Amino acid sequence: MRKIDVVLLALVPVLAVALVVVVFGVTANERTQGLVQKIFYVHVPCHFAAFTAFGVTAWKSFRYLATKQLHHDRAAAASAEVGLLFVSLGLLSGMLWARPVWGIWWTWDLRLTTTFILWLIFVAYAILRRSVGDPERRAMLSSVVGLVAFLDVPVVYMANRVKASQHPAPVVGGDEGSGLAPGFALALSLGIVTILVSYVALVRARMRTEELAEQVELAAVQSSFEER
Amino acid sequence: MPLNLWWVVAAWILILGGVFAYGLAQLTRQKRLEKDLVRLRKTR
Numbered sequence: 001m002r003k004i005d006v007v008l009l010a011l012v013p014v015l016a017v018a019l020v021v022v023v024f025g026v027t028a029n030e031r032t033q034g035l036v037q038k039i040f041y042v043h044v045p046c047h048f049a050a051f052t053a054f055g056v057t058a059w060k061s062f063r064y065l066a067t068k069q070l071h072h073d074r075a076a077a078a079s080a081e082v083g084l085l086f087v088s089l090g091l092l093s094g095m096l097w098a099r100p101v102w103g104i105w106w107t108w109d110l111r112l113t114t115t116f117i118l119w120l121i122f123v124a125y126a127i128l129r130r131s132v133g134d135p136e137r138r139a140m141l142s143s144v145v146g147l148v149a150f151l152d153v154p155v156v157y158m159a160n161r162v163k164a165s166q167h168p169a170p171v172v173g174g175d176e177g178s179g180l181a182p183g184f185a186l187a188l189s190l191g192i193v194t195i196l197v198s199y200v201a202l203v204r205a206r207m208r209t210e211e212l213a214e215q216v217e218l219a220a221v222q223s224s225f226e227e228r
Numbered sequence: 229m230p231l232n233l234w235w236v237v238a239a240w241i242l243i244l245g246g247v248f249a250y251g252l253a254q255l256t257r258q259k260r261l262e263k264d265l266v267r268l269r270k271t272r
Contacts, residue, residue: 001258009251016244036232039239046243082250089246093239100235198247205254212261219268 008201015194039097045195046090053083061146073139078206084122111159111167
């Protein structure tokens with residue numbers, strides 16, 4: 001394992017502990033929701049990381065289509081898988097937040113529905129990758145899907161900006177009057193940094209796993225030829 | 229413990245646990261693949 005990967009993987013628990021200390025030890029409770037609002041500091045970063053991940057997938061898919069170099073496809077696939085992890089965690093943490101605050105686990109409002117569609121698209125992307133055996137055909141098909149799938153990201157982002165919904169209006173980058181108190185903004189920033197570092201560490205780990213799997217496959221083919 | 233705290237604890241454990249579990253799964257798989265690679269290269 002490369003030194004940078006060890007550093008990144010070691011940084012994740014350090015940042016996670018710092019985030020817990022800042023959110024639960026330093027940041028005040030929000031006035032209306034109280035303690036349960038602290039889910040915000042991990043829920044929002046999960047979606048932020050998922051959007052970043054799907055953006056990277058789209059860019060790497062485009063690079064594959066332009067150059068036909070398989071390492072771009074590997075990066076796109078790793079980013080999509082980690083993005084799917086984060087959008088799943090974002091949806092589940094949102095449900096755990098919705099239950100005490102709204103009294104329901106889920107509602108089909110625009111924000112939630114478009115996020116669920118995004119989740120479904122990347123589940124389909126994962127299924128597609130597992131069902132095509134030929135690496136070049138798999139890369140071609142999944143690059144097209146990875147590129148088109150990104151179109152849902154701005155739709156999710158705009159969903160509660162263009163139409164009032166059950167999901168709260170955005171507190172960051174929203175209308176006039178939106179925004180966070182400095183203490184809350186600091187905790188959210190640390191949450192975003194923690195989750196983004198986790199994203200980079202996990203994508204690099206996933207790519208390393210894929211590289212090793214390909215080496216094992218190649219070695220197995222070579223040894224079976226030599227046995228004949 | 230107040231009821232609200234359980235929701236917060238559950239969400240935080242889910243997210244941090246999910247990240248660590250995925251990372252650990254990758255590292256475990258890498259170890260297994262490295263062993264396979266060494267074994268396959270030895271048999272050649």
